Amino acid sequence: MTAPRWDVADGPGALPCHLVDPEVFFAESPADVEAAKALCIGCPVQQACLDGALDRREPWGVWGGQLFIAGVVVARKRPRGRPRKHPVVEPYAPAAARQQGKEAAA
Numbered sequence: 607m608t609a610p611r612w613d614v615a616d617g618p619g620a621l622p623c624h625l626v627d628p629e630v631f632f633a634e635s636p637a638d639v640e641a642a643k644a645l646c647i648g649c650p651v652q653q654a655c656l657d658g659a660l661d662r663r664e665p666w667g668v669w670g671g672q673l674f675i676a677g678v679v680v681a682r683k684r685p686r687g688r689p690r691k692h693p694v695v696e697p698y699a700p701a702a703a704r705q706q707g708k709e710a711a712a
């Protein structure tokens with residue numbers, strides 16, 4: 607996906623964040639956050655927006671194409687919930703087949 611180019615001559619109302627639902631820039635979903643960051647690409651005031659957000663230590667949201675959490679830029683938004691302590695282990699295939707056979711016989 608290529609982000610559309612925005613022209614300063616279009617005025618502040620034409621900034622990408624002024625043309626979409628502002629909630630996208632404060633989304634919970636990592637996919638929505640990435641979509642908001644993509645909207646900032648090509649914004650004519652992206653660098654000034656980012657500099658301002660850094661100066662203000664914005665507590666939350668996408669500013670200048672970066673995600674801020676607690677005043678600092680973070681690379682990616684983590685999904686909600688506690689991270690797993692252990693990786694998910696798929697059942698061993700023969701064991702899974704035996705289990706399916708037991709269930710089919712019952």
Ligand code: SF4
Nearest residue numbers: 623646649652655670
């Ligand atoms: S860089 Fe700033 S002004 Fe431009 S679209 Fe993103 S949040 Fe809006």
